[in-house]
Amino acid sequence: MSAWPYKSLGSLCSIKTGRKDVNEGSQNGAFPFFTCSKDVHASDSYSFDTEAIIIAGNGAVGETKLYRGKFEAYQRTYVLDGFAEDLEFVYFYLKGVLIDELKQLVTGSTMPYIRKGDLENVQVPIPELAEQRRIARVLGTVQQAIEQQERMIRSTTELKQALMQKLFTEGLRGEAQKETEIGPVPESWEVVKLGSLGHIGNGSTPKRTENGYWDGGTYSWLNSTKIHERFIEHADQFVTGLAKKECHLPIVPANSLLIAITGQGKTLGNIALTRIETSINQHLAYVKFNSEKVKPEFLLWYMSTLYDQLRSVAHGSGSTKGALTCSYLKSLEVPLPRRDEQDQITEVFAQLEQKTRNAEKKRTALQDLFRTLLHELMTGKVRVGETLSN
Numbered sequence: 001m002s003a004w005p006y007k008s009l010g011s012l013c014s015i016k017t018g019r020k021d022v023n024e025g026s027q028n029g030a031f032p033f034f035t036c037s038k039d040v041h042a043s044d045s046y047s048f049d050t051e052a053i054i055i056a057g058n059g060a061v062g063e064t065k066l067y068r069g070k071f072e073a074y075q076r077t078y079v080l081d082g083f084a085e086d087l088e089f090v091y092f093y094l095k096g097v098l099i100d101e102l103k104q105l106v107t108g109s110t111m112p113y114i115r116k117g118d119l120e121n122v123q124v125p126i127p128e129l130a131e132q133r134r135i136a137r138v139l140g141t142v143q144q145a146i147e148q149q150e151r152m153i154r155s156t157t158e159l160k161q162a163l164m165q166k167l168f169t170e171g172l173r174g175e176a177q178k179e180t181e182i183g184p185v186p187e188s189w190e191v192v193k194l195g196s197l198g199h200i201g202n203g204s205t206p207k208r209t210e211n212g213y214w215d216g217g218t219y220s221w222l223n224s225t226k227i228h229e230r231f232i233e234h235a236d237q238f239v240t241g242l243a244k245k246e247c248h249l250p251i252v253p254a255n256s257l258l259i260a261i262t263g264q265g266k267t268l269g270n271i272a273l274t275r276i277e278t279s280i281n282q283h284l285a286y287v288k289f290n291s292e293k294v295k296p297e298f299l300l301w302y303m304s305t306l307y308d309q310l311r312s313v314a315h316g317s318g319s320t321k322g323a324l325t326c327s328y329l330k331s332l333e334v335p336l337p338r339r340d341e342q343d344q345i346t347e348v349f350a351q352l353e354q355k356t357r358n359a360e361k362k363r364t365a366l367q368d369l370f371r372t373l374l375h376e377l378m379t380g381k382v383r384v385g386e387t388l389s390n
Contacts, residue, residue: 003380004127010120012090014082017057017116018073052081053091055102057114062102064095078119085126088136093124096139096374127380134384135377142370149363153356160352164305167345171337181333189337195330197299198289201250202261202326203280206243213243220278221249227260227270227284230300230353235278249279250286255296257287257303261314261324268322269310271303285326298342301349302334 009015051068055078066088073079083090094102105118126132168185170177175186182191194200205223206213220235221243243249252258258272262283273296280286289296314324337345376382 004125006123007126008120009080009090009094009122009124012083012085012124012126013053013080015116015120016079016081018077018079050079050081051087052079053087053094054079055094055114055119057116057119061106061112061114062099064091064099064102066091066095076113078114078116086129086132086136088140089132090124092136092139092374093378094122096371097378098122098124125378125380131384138377138384139370139373142366142373146363146366146370149359149366152359153363156352156356156359160349160356163348163352164301167348168302168305168335172341172344180335182335185335186337189335191333192336193330194287194299194332194334197291197294197334197336198256198287200285200287200326200330202285203250203252203282204247205281206239206247206249210243213239213247216240217243219244219249220276222258222274222278222280222284224260224263224267224281224283227258227263227267227272230272232258232272232274232278233276235276239279244279251277252280252286253277253288256289257296257299259285259287259303259310259324259329261285261326261329262322268314268324269307271300271307273297273300285324285329287329293336293339295339295342295346297346297350298337299334301346 052066054065054067054071054073056063057076057078080090101122102114102119105114105122106112107115107118127135169183171186171189173186173188175188177184178187180191185191206221208214217238217240219239219241221237221239222232222235223237226232226236239247239249244251252274254275254277256274258274258280260267260270260283262268263270274286287299310324313328314322336342373382377384
């Protein structure tokens with residue numbers, strides 16, 4: 001609990017809501033539109049031109065944004081402006097410290113919402129204005145650093161996607177292209193069936209009720225959620241030798257390709273490469289390579305471009321409903337350049353992947369720092385002047 005005096009949110013600012021009006025700006029998309037429900041049309045809104053804190057009053061209740069400029073807000077979205085105190089200080093307190101409290105204000109079962117009166121009564125600690133500004137400046141600096149890493153992750157991902165489109169159709173050597181079953185590829189590239197490069201199969205799940213299959217297990221076993229890691233370097237679950245023997249679990253060696261052949265949400269169609277020897281469940285297929293002609297990482301990146309195609313096939317009439325089959329994967333046509341060109345293309349993506357991982361690590365460290373500073377500064381345990389100069 002802070003030693004600073006507390007004031008109600010309603011005494012610190014003006015709390016308005018949007019309303020149902022047809023506005024020119026909402027019709028032509030001239031400025032941002034804030035709402036708390038995806039099914040609300042922008043025409044049911046009210047325009048503002050101010051610097052404000054925006055809080056979702058229903059839908060994503062308690063979600064908080066800071067915005068400066070002209071925008072529209074739906075009628076159940078709260079717009080807080082006219083602050084005598086530092087706007088960013090109050091924003092950081094609401095978003096970082098009071099987020100759980102805001103969600104506890106929710107009432108109603110059919111359409112949960114926050115009452116305006118309850119929001120007005122929310123208590124905020126208020127140090128002197130100079131202290132507010134120092135705290136906001138420190139937190140804002142860290143937040144900007146987090147956003148910089150997020151922009152780097154997005155731009156690297158976009159570059160990776162653009163390069164996939166280019167390199168898997170044009171290669172690295174400026175060759176003429178030829179038309180194939182999978183579209184244009186460089187003339188020197190082969191197009192082969194995935195099944196010709198290794199053994200393809202899928203796994204199984206030992207009975208969860210059989211303790212002898214799981215208790216004290218030491219053999220890695222993967223379920224389909226691991227597919228999102230792209231490069232799988234450790235297992236979260238383990239089975240026993242008895243499970244391996246009785247459940248006919250395939251042993252998938254390191255550097256094998258994994259494909260999600262079923263799955264909820266976005267899982268189906270994702271691709272990963274396991275860096276460990278492991279077994280897998282029935283929702284994953286594996287490609288255990290037996291050819292020196294292929295670099296597994298090359299096919300990982302290529303098959304990542306087939307996500308939409310694989311999902312379409314899985315849900316099509318020619319396949320098991322909602323699933324890919326091993327038979328289909330064996331017949332899947334894939335490009336195969338010379339091994340040295342595979343190595344070069346793979347290195348391009350390896351560098352981009354490392355850049356993304358570095359940015360993600362920095363973002364995580366900055367997020368941890370932000371949470372620590374938020375708690376220490378907003379409770380007055382640490383004063384900015386004690387550790388940082390102005």
